[in-house]
Amino acid sequence: MEKTTPARAGRREWIGLGVLALPTVVLSMDLTVLHLAAPTLSADLDPTGSQLLWILDVYGFMVASFLLVMGSLGDRIGRRRLLFIGAAAFAAASVLAAFAPTVETLIAARALLGVAGATLMPSTLALLTNMFHTSAQRTFAIAVWMTCFTAGEAIGPLIGGALLELFWWGSIFLIGVPVMALLLAVGPFVLPESSERLPGRLDMVSATLLIASVLPLVYAVKKLALSGVGLEPIGWAVLGLAVGAVFCRRQLRMDDPMMDLRLFRLPAFSAGLTTQVIAVAAMAGSQLLVLQYLQSVLELSPFQAGLWTVPSIVLGIIATLLAPKMVTRIRPAKVVGVCLAIAAVGSGMLAVTAPMQSLPAAIIGFTVLYTGVTPTLALITDLIVSSAPEERSGMASGVAESGGEFGLASGMAFLGAATMAVYQVRLTEAAPAGVDEGSLDAAQETVGAGVRIAEETTGATGAALLEAVHAAYSDGLQVAAGAGAVLLAVGAVLALGFLRGAPASAEQAGDSASPAEPKSTAGATTEH
Template identity: 40%
Template structure:
């Protein structure tokens, strides 16, 4: 049986540079990437309006964010493998159609429960979209230099979408209801459905082996309990039920790995994880996304609910950091040709650590300059780290397994999004509730609303008005910013762990 190293060497020897058609296909593949990144950022900025309109509980507010990545993370490996077998372009088109339809339904959800259900359905089709875009890049750009640039553009489009999301979303939220942010999916995905069959070549694993339903069930049995348990910790804290969920997920995970190791044609090639570079790059992805999503979770609320900016103005305040992330992702391409990833990634992440420490120091102040500078530092570090780590993940896998490798990479990304909200967002929520000291004179219902979320406290303060309303507002702001200090230091520690992983596990070669 051919070793993984031999497969990679043969793939590199057969690599050919693509012409204009390949780059045109890249442009088409950027559409779903742009959509997903815009959707993630817009949702953070739309959350205060959703909270006021649908009045979700604290648990429902977290689930509005987490339902999508929970389902998506649970299905990515399955969908990536199905793309390898049945065609990556086909999965892309099915996912785009379903995502557009469900997004339109989410825009008109009348209750928090139905919005959560729509977000979960979006996760099913999103799991078809994301591995397909990255794996198709691997099959189109076989030359590593071209692929490195293509992946830098791919990663930068995530950042560009994040930068565009607050501005477009802010405009929509200023003139329309929050449902308009979901309707954006329709005009973005229609060009994809028209152009992808023309410009994007179909690709699949030439030797996919048989479909293994048991492996699919085992992968779901692994991911769903673990991700659900993490989310529940953020809302209710640790409990025996959480321990059972983790045990169940771990048990199914062990069975999944054993089945893949014994199978002649496994659903997921476990040999990939024997390469320290592949595993290290995945961990860098995971920890970096946790830090980024956690940062956006509390900064978006601080800018709108405490500083008092409109959604659009809050989006503009974050544009410099997101633009820095885009530029850093492109600038790192020539740098990575001269220096080892073991040097480039830890050096970049040092800037992200500085950004989080800055937030911890200035928490409690309304200094926009400090917040913008902190996000610029965070964005530069994560922009560089994500480009290098994604390229290492794809280059560590043979082209025939591009879908599975991309799915694992996207699983780390989406799991990071869940953990970013669950760990940092959940911790901040717990610190806010524990540190909130409400003034006398509130009714029980007003006190419950103020303790549930920061948006609930500000709405209560506005409805009360006068000195009592100002006292509620000041108490909520103080409790929230005090929680941000602790949360930011934990975020800095997570980025530091990612830097250590990069320094010890990534490739020494340029």
């Protein structure tokens, strides 16, 4: 059967890509600056350790719960329309978070931001994949999109650090308001509405079942991370799995399912998703812990901590932009596997050097980790999304983003909880005798609280307590970084073993070199 030549993107599409990058930049900035704000936020609102983790995690968990629903909704009502609705809602929730007077209000605002964010990511990715039809251009466009996400992480610490030194912690949430306003003003002129849509309305029963299955699982993850194995987390996990089984059974019986489970039979889809979750979990957890380490242990200001992360961001951007060129000659499985192996080495370096409390060692280890992970995310996203038919690109984008967000939240929850568990035990063992029980309990809540209690304690006792806090958190980071290294090594093995079916692509190079040649989908899973 003769294949038609896919149309190549023009000026409007490339300008549209720039517009689609706006919400991507904001979402990554919103996450990174919150990491920086954790110590000052803790000092102002005085959250417990559990509340602080909820502030950091609830956004990612809500995004993970609603991404598939929003992706499927965009497939039906139009991805551009959903993008604009989400942008307006995100701006409103950002204002609420900025002026939150209590911990509970901030957690609620972060949850609303997560629901709004769930509309943005699948919409931008689905629109992008439908704007760029040749595989070479699409892979490069996704790399640029992912680079903008990385660039937001670079800009976030700098802008956020400056804001935290000049204003209150809530100012960091206001960064996204003018950006979303610009998206709403310019987007209608350069972004085309999706041409392929699924018929019918969103199946609200399936949507409810999906959310009702994800949320208990998310809560179970949280409880397991904070409290260990017990009846409560097991009960919530069983409930989530049971509802999930009902959801899957319903999808298999429907002619027009919300989630096409047949896609999970494709190696590039299922193995790519698993690898993505592992890679993001290891990177996100390490990033949060390293930023807190730089501030609370190495005593850098938020702005200084942000500056020291710039080398990793810059190298990550360069590696991400080079990734599409690499896969024109080398199979994606090898590129992803080698990059994740490099990241595992970086995480191992962090684990070895964390107790030394050395700034150069921490920065080198994190830079190697970050530079190894970032190019894999663009390649894996392309493999996942390109596996799906065009009319289900929103759903596939939702799955890809769900994997990333669940990995993000799980990494921060599990690695963060592991760090705090070690921190609390070590601090109990090393705290000086002059510290009363109430102060010690307060110092064990978070490392920021520990530093504050030590600074408020006078004399040699305060100095000894501060030293114990630094040592305890360093030991916690060592354990978490070691766990991250293992995760990344497992991800490398999965990529090398199960992504071998995704071709390299000389075909993608052909798209770029000769418009007359037929299109080859990056995942190469549509030809059986």
